[in-house]
Amino acid sequence: MASRASRSVNECLEYLNAHGAEVEYEADLLGTGPARALMQRLLDEIEFDSPEASRIRQPFTGRMVEIPRRQAGYGDPGTSYAFSGGVVAGRPWTPTLGELREHLYERTGYSSNYVLVNYYRNGADCIGWHADDERDLGEAPQILLLSLGATRDFQFRRRGEAARDFETITIPLVSGSLLTMRHPTNANWKHQLPRRGGKRPMRVGERLSLTWRRVGMQRLRKPGALRRSD
Numbered sequence: 001m002a003s004r005a006s007r008s009v010n011e012c013l014e015y016l017n018a019h020g021a022e023v024e025y026e027a028d029l030l031g032t033g034p035a036r037a038l039m040q041r042l043l044d045e046i047e048f049d050s051p052e053a054s055r056i057r058q059p060f061t062g063r064m065v066e067i068p069r070r071q072a073g074y075g076d077p078g079t080s081y082a083f084s085g086g087v088v089a090g091r092p093w094t095p096t097l098g099e100l101r102e103h104l105y106e107r108t109g110y111s112s113n114y115v116l117v118n119y120y121r122n123g124a125d126c127i128g129w130h131a132d133d134e135r136d137l138g139e140a141p142q143i144l145l146l147s148l149g150a151t152r153d154f155q156f157r158r159r160g161e162a163a164r165d166f167e168t169i170t171i172p173l174v175s176g177s178l179l180t181m182r183h184p185t186n187a188n189w190k191h192q193l194p195r196r197g198g199k200r201p202m203r204v205g206e207r208l209s210l211t212w213r214r215v216g217m218q219r220l221r222k223p224g225a226l227r228r229s230d
């Protein structure tokens with residue numbers, strides 16, 4: 001079923017939550033000014049993995065390819081996050097990430113032990129359809145997604161054989177917002193952040209996303225044994 005551009009954010013949430021998702025969205029968790037300052041602090045502190053170290057396995061061909069964005073993981077000692085044939089080890093918390101983790105815990109009660117940071121330099125950077133359903137995240141994954149910088153569309157598409165009976169849902173994530181995905185969202189829906197900006201993607205501003213998770217401490221598991229849904 002085609003996506004309907006006219007749904008408001010609240011209608012998008014109602015649609016998802018009536019169809020096997022549990023998604024919440026708080027547009028103004030931080031406010032525009034503090035979000036801008038926070039993004040600058042994080043860009044100064046975060047050490048992104050090299051493009052070579054951030055390669056993932058391409059579905060179908062099995063080739064290892066560079067990702068169209070920069071990424072880094074931070075977390076408690078011994079944490080890592082494995083997906084698509086790659087492993088992102090958790091570096092020690094930076095001061096700002098440590099404070100932010102506390103702040104989110106106070107606001108939401110969610111106790112994360114790892115954050116995956118994605119840096120989209122412009123509209124050409126993106127992430128394709130996938131579900132955050134790796135075994136490292138446990139049986140009932142919960143993910144908190146904090147967005148900073150340019151507004152980018154975040155899309156949901158239903159998983160499985162009945163997918164064509166559902167709409168693709170698009171929520172524009174604004175700077176300073178928090179999107180929460182609780183179980184069973186990732187069991188029933190995939191998500192992506194598509195390319196934007198048409199022929200001029202350089203005109204789309206930079207964006208940081210921080211996805212806060214609880215991961216297992218299973219660093220030694222072989223990446224090849226793990227899956228991501230596509």
Ligand SMILES: O=C(O)CCC(=O)C(=O)O
Pocket residue numbers: 116118127132145154191192193209211
């Ligand atoms: O950058 C985003 O907003 C999406 C990130 C994402 O889908 C993920 O880390 O699984």
